[in-house]
Amino acid sequence: MIPPVLAAEGLHKSFGGVQAVADVSLAVAGGELLALIGPNGAGKSTCFNLINGQLRPDRGRVRLRGRDITGLAPRRIWRLGVGRTFQITATFGSLSVLQNVQMALLSHAGRAFDLLGQVPREDPAPALALLERVGMAEQAGRPCGVLAYGDLKRVELAVALAHGPALLLMDEPTAGMAPAERAALMALTARLARESGIAVLFTEHDMGVVFGHADRILVLDRGRVIAEGPPDAVRGDARVRAVYLGGMEVP
Numbered sequence: 001m002i003p004p005v006l007a008a009e010g011l012h013k014s015f016g017g018v019q020a021v022a023d024v025s026l027a028v029a030g031g032e033l034l035a036l037i038g039p040n041g042a043g044k045s046t047c048f049n050l051i052n053g054q055l056r057p058d059r060g061r062v063r064l065r066g067r068d069i070t071g072l073a074p075r076r077i078w079r080l081g082v083g084r085t086f087q088i089t090a091t092f093g094s095l096s097v098l099q100n101v102q103m104a105l106l107s108h109a110g111r112a113f114d115l116l117g118q119v120p121r122e123d124p125a126p127a128l129a130l131l132e133r134v135g136m137a138e139q140a141g142r143p144c145g146v147l148a149y150g151d152l153k154r155v156e157l158a159v160a161l162a163h164g165p166a167l168l169l170m171d172e173p174t175a176g177m178a179p180a181e182r183a184a185l186m187a188l189t190a191r192l193a194r195e196s197g198i199a200v201l202f203t204e205h206d207m208g209v210v211f212g213h214a215d216r217i218l219v220l221d222r223g224r225v226i227a228e229g230p231p232d233a234v235r236g237d238a239r240v241r242a243v244y245l246g247g248m249e250v251p
Helices: 044-052 075-079 097-108 125-131 149-160 181-196 207-213 231-237 238-245
Strands: 006-015 019-028 031-038 058-066 080-086 165-173 199-201 216-221 226-227
Touching: 006 044, 019 031, 019 044, 019 058, 019 199, 019 226, 031 044, 031 181, 031 207, 044 058, 044 080, 044 165, 044 199, 075 080, 080 149, 097 125, 097 149, 125 149, 149 181, 165 181, 181 199, 181 207, 207 231, 216 231, 216 238, 226 231, 226 238, 231 238
Parallel strands: 031 199, 031 216, 080 165, 165 199
Antiparallel strands: 006 019, 006 058, 216 226
């Protein structure tokens, strides 16, 4: 049996007297999309930060491709193959689409750069290849500051892919996007994940995105896992409906 790309085992994290995460375990295989959902305060962001190294668990372990990465610094975890996108995009608006991706490639290579000098002299081919994968090559010369929000999300995805991650953490990837853009971005993410064998763990409030694109869904409530499985099983779970979905129509 092929081991998962990400395996988190028995994670616990408290803040003062508040138990934010209690005995959470999850695993994601290469090419798989796992959605982490639950009501506000369920522990989703804390789980992400424990995996990404922003927080150290009180108990439990995090393994990436079998290697224990528990408590390592975020920069080191990134170098080991964990990429992340955020709810609010973090591109450089004054730089071109191409330059933003070139900067990510330079950073991965451990090379210094300055915003007005070295980046424009870099061979554009590697960055253009990444932009081609996300459908943004034709806009390579445009400043990120003038792009539509959906296009910015595609650039952010290219930046996250620049170091060839084994695991991609996506924090509400479709927030602020129109419905058609949401579906297109997640379909693109799923295709890239399966083509490259990238494991994807994402949080999302849009249940159409979750149930339409996740291979499996893990549901948290008050820091604990209350359900896990394929979309059809989670959709019909009585406890999930009681604490989160309610009367919500899900596809």
